[in-house]
Each structure stands twice: as C-alpha cells, then as structure tokens.
Amino acid sequence: MPGQYQVTGETAAEISASIESGIVHGDWVSGAALPSVRALAESLHVSPATVAKAYQELRQRGVIETEGRRGTRVRARPALAVPRSGARLPAPAGLRDLSTGEPDIRLLPPLGPLLAVVAAETGPPQAYATAVTMPELIEAARPRLLAQGIPVEEATFAVTAGALDSIERVLIAHLRPGDAVAVEDPGWAGLIDLIAALGMRVLPFAVDAEGPDPGQLAAALQAGARAVVITVRAQNPTGAAVSAERAARLRELLAGHPEVVVIEDDHAAELAEQAPHCVGPVTRSWAFVRSASKPFGPDLRIAVLAGDETTVARVVGRMRIGMGWVSTTLQRLLLRLWQDPGVTAQVATAAESYARRRRALRDELRAFGIPATGDSGINVWIPVPDETLAVAAMRDAGYAVAPGSIFRVRSESAIRITISALDEAEIPELARAVAAAVRPSAVAGPMR
Template sequence: LSAGQPDPRLLPPLGPHLAALAAEIGPPGGYATDAVLPDLAALARDRLAADGVPAAELTVTGGALDGIERLPAAHLRPGDAVAVEDPGWANLLDLIAALGMRTVGVPVDDEGPTAGGVRAALAAGVRALVVTSRAQNPTGAAVSAERAAALRTLLDGRADLLLIEDDHAAELARVPLHPLAGATAAWAFVRSVSKPYGPDLRLAVLAGDEATVARVAGRARVGAGWVSTVLQRLVVSLWRDPATAELVRHAADSYDRRRDGLVGGLAARGVAAHGRTGINVWVPVPDETVAVTTLRDAGWSVAPGGLYRIAGAPAVRVSVSALDEADLPALVDVTARAARPTPTFTA
C-alpha cells in the first residue's frame, strides 16, 4: 500500500481502442506539424469548460509532471522560491530542487492549501504557487468553494506570481472542481489521464494564459517536439467511449469505498486520518519509523510521511489502490495500533 499507483484491475482495456486505431490511421505518420490534434483539443476544451476552466489556449505534455516541470523553467530562474503544499507530492519536491529552486511549504487541510499559509508564502516572496485541485497527494485534500474564493482574493492582482494547478485525478475525484484558473495573470491548469486511464498513457492537457501556454509549447518544440499523435488519438477514443466512462465511474466508486472505509474505521478507533478524495489516506502518527515497522511486521507496506513533508507533523501514507475491501478490518486494526503504539515502560 505504498506505491500510489492506480489499481490495474480497474483501468480500462486499451486493446480494442488500439486495434481500431491501427485500422484507422494506417502506416506510421511522419513528423507532427501540430502539437495538439484538433479532435483532442476540442474534447479537452469541452471537458475543462464543463469544470469552469477557461481553455482557449492549451497544449499537450508528456504527463502532469512533464507539464509542471516546463512551467517554472519558462517563468522562473534558479534560486527562486516556489510555494508547495506541505505535505505534498514527493516528486514535485524533488523536481523543484532539481531545477535549482527553493520550496516554501504551505500547510494543507482537507479543503486544500490554507489561506494563512498562502498569505505567508506570498509575504516570503515566492514566485510560483502549486496547488492540487483534488485528490491531493498524500492527504486526499480537495479545494472547496470557500477555500477557492479565499485564495482567489489573496492572488488577485499578483502579476509577479505563476499559479500552477494540478488536477491529476480528473474524473476519479468525485467532488466538484473549484479552479483558481485566471486568478493571476500567469497561470496554468494541468490535467493528466494517468490515474483514470493508465499511467503508461504519458499525456496531460495544459491550459493557461496565452503567454504561458506559448512558452511551454515553444520549449517542447526544441526538445521532445510533440506528444505522440498515436497516444493523442488513443485518448480521444477513450474519452468518446461511453463504456470507458462507465468503467472510470466504477473505479471511482471502488476507490471511494476503500478510502472511506479506512478513514471511517480509523475514526471509530479514535484515529483522525485524512482522505477526502483520491487513492491515498494520510494517517498522523507519533513516530513514523515505529508505525511503518508495526505495519510491515503485520504484512503491510506503507510510505513514511517524511517523503512528502517539509515541516509538517509525522504521518504515514496508505494507498488504497491495491487494497481489497475484505482486508479493511485487519488493516484498520493494525493501523490504529501503529498510530497509537503502546508505551514501553522500564524499571
């Protein structure tokens, strides 16, 4: 329960879609002339607009992290400070460090980054802010309507700040989206297809202001060039398929049952875990090493919270995607013990 991958048993089958594409597109194509296929762009705009995200300008990247990597590189310089959620996505923390930039942690509760934390980060002079819209990794937080309104007020008129939103869970997050898109002059909204449709589909759509999207697309042209049009056609086929949409809804329901079952079971034992959306549950513990060891000795592998936090309190991350519902009672028992270890007394 430590990997954070989607459940492969719930991913839609790609074989029928690939077979149909093979018959449709014929021999392999040449170098792409457009970064985004028109059909993909039209569908992406419709899907984003339905969630309140303006998407007049968009491009395609090789997954969420690829898009997020290009954004600071297009706007910032080494040494600049980037506000990130604390606890937050471990890969993002590593990426900011690899770009030679500094992270400033923003505390997170179940409704997303706290207004006080964002205010403090802005006062500290951060040049960019990264927000996870829903299914935040590792806490499962989702930005509420009230939190979005408060953050928009804080960000209004900040011409010096790049706003990046990550909606990696997309259709798997069964709560309304409350985007911040457009709150600042420079902004980008990134939505990946990895969690609902499969991690090997290295594709995300990136919407934003005209200058930001142009910089990301321009940088791609002198590097990777474009995202494979075969992959783009495959995503179009998946998006258009009602049977695939039903499979994604089934997957979302399954994740919700497992996650809510773990959070509810722990609450009944007096352990306040977090997991409002997504596939992860964040369990505060007094000692991460003791908790991880206790769970390991009972046959469960979970991730230590130190991988995800900057200044936050100790915790462990439990990913429910590999969890069978029948095993929930046993997992609740041992996780509750790990979160409240029995004191050791010495004479």
C-alpha cells in the first residue's frame, strides 16, 4: 500500500530514485497520491526545496504528475513503457466511442483507385541509390503552401514519415537530452511523450482560442526553452487556431530569442476551415510541418517538412543513416491526392461536415452554461470539476470520452470529445448527457 512504502534519500536524486523504485516494484500503483512536499521533507529531515526538486525531476521524466488541488500522483501512463498517447483502451461494448481523436472514416477519400494509377506509372522498382525525396512532390508542395499564405518562399523541403516524425527529427537536429521544449498545455499527448522519450524537459504554456498565450510563452522562454512547438490550427485537444493578431504578437516575442527553434504543426491541413497564420520564420531555425494523415487517412504516414536550410539538411542527413527515405510509392500517392479534383472536393466536404458537428456540440453545451471550446479540427474540449467523475458519468450515460489528464501538464481538469464519429442528429442528446455529467443543475427534466 502507498502508506507502507518508506521513501529514503538525502538528495533530490536519491529521493527521486527511491520513489521510482517504489513505483517500479508496485509499492505505488498508477494514480496513487504521493506525500506533499512539506510532509515528505519533514519525514526525511531535508528541506522542502530538495523534495520539490525530486518531484520536478520525476514530472519532467513523465513518472508523476501534479493535478492542482488533488496533489501529486503517480502518472497513470508511464512515459515510455505505456505512453499516454498510446495507452487508450478500446471502449467497452455498448458505448459510443468519442475518445479516439481520429477522422471520420466515412469521409476519407478511397486510396485504391489512385494506388492503381501510381502502380501503373511507377516504372522500374526503386533501388537504394535512386529512392529519394521526389522533386515533383516538392515542386507541388511549395506553391500549394504559398497559396495558403504559408511563407515558404526561401524554405528548403524534405519528406518525413508523419508529423511526429518531423518534430522528433527537428528536435534531435538542434537539442540534446536535458534541454527544454515549450509546449502547449493542454496539448498533443504524443508530443509530450516524445519529449520525455528524448530525455528533454517540458515547459508548458497555456492556449486560448487564438493560440499560445504570449505571456506564458514568454515565461517559458525566460525559463530556458530551446525550442517551441505551436499548432497552427485544429489544436489537439482544444480546437484552437492561431489568429493573425496572435501570430504577430508571437513573432514580436520570438524575435527577441533568435536562438530558439520554432516548430509549427499543421496536422489538420486541408481539414481546417481557418486560414493558417504562421509565426515563423522569425528565428534562425524554423520548421513547418504539413501532415497527410488527417485529410487522407491515418495510415498515410507521410508529411512535408519545410524549414531553414541548416535544419532540413540535418534532418535529411540523419534520415540517411536511419530509415533513408520515405517510400516513393507514398510520395507519388500524396502527389496524386493533391492533384485529383475529386479528392479535393471530398476533403472540402469533410471539413464542412466536421465544422457543422463541432459547432453544433459546442453551441449546445454553451447553451447549458458549459464553456466548451472547439473552433477548428475534430475535437471539443470541455472543462470539468473532476475528470474521473465526468468520465464515469459519461460512461454510465453510454459514451466513452477521453480524460483531459492525457493532454494536460498543469492546466485544469477537462474531457475531450471527438465529433468525427457523431451524426448531427445525435448531438443534442450527447450535449444533454455532458451537461448532466458536468453540471446536473443545468439540466431540467428527464433525458430526451
């Protein structure tokens, strides 16, 4: 039991090692509360600062997490063995699963016909010496991004195996274990896990409807962040999109930190109805990532990476001693998807459908007095007083939703609902169930 385990140590390193040993051996189970800093300091006869530093080291490595008034707890999903981004269990039978974060498979363009075209035009099989980033794809990517207002006139391009692969390669190109990365809070669980896996530290900053909070980002930069990752639009999990005004403020802020690596993630791409407002290029090292997985399907693991010459050269050089290149079959397929008018129309239809469903759920919840957010993308973020109770209440009502703890570092409790599996007719009933779970007093009368 947690109360029976005796933490030992006189230094922060010894204390953190003792706590981690207890977790590894099962003396502290996932979700168990740790002693307060003051209580543990008194027990070990050390200063509170020593215990606070031990807890800080464990948080940065993803072993424990702080949940505001609930105190410090053993993280429910250890960073590497069972990452928060990959630990979602299938929803129990009978539940409507709104926890996935995945696009609506009914709206994805069929790949079979275009794969047949690619197979017919590929020619001789590619060899190790000839399989590279296709010039044709880059030639198509630059004007495509420029037409959407993304400043890549002078950028160098590469092709990677998806958004997270791009971000990992850029971080490795410039940072080392122990370096700090400023990230959105709440933010993408996969990114938080990636930073922990790389041995780097997370410095969180808040996000509102217009994107990163400039004051909190400034604090993260002052605290030593060597890189910052910003979601341009369809931020996961809040649905935020960087506004033109906010982008200008962030450019002004980052201009004073020319050594910081700025990474911009546009994972939603054509599925986001808002125009992208980029922050970079403003520092010496900058990268913009455009993934294909959301508009064209999660199995299409490919992304276009644009950035400064040094950053992209380092990424490409590292790829040569690892995976080498992204399949030219995938590259040709992405090019065909971009060039097909029918696919373009399908993606636009999907974007409109997501927008209707997301706004409908958000507006229904706001009518109940629940300040839900979701201005872009496929998710709605809902603040709740207690995540455990809210998730359980939604389960009892027949819905599986994602607990906010997967996405949070320091931000307040919430749940995330993915709207891609919903039909519009289901939304009023769902909103009523959420209101009953989060604010029962707001729901008058029986469930419809």
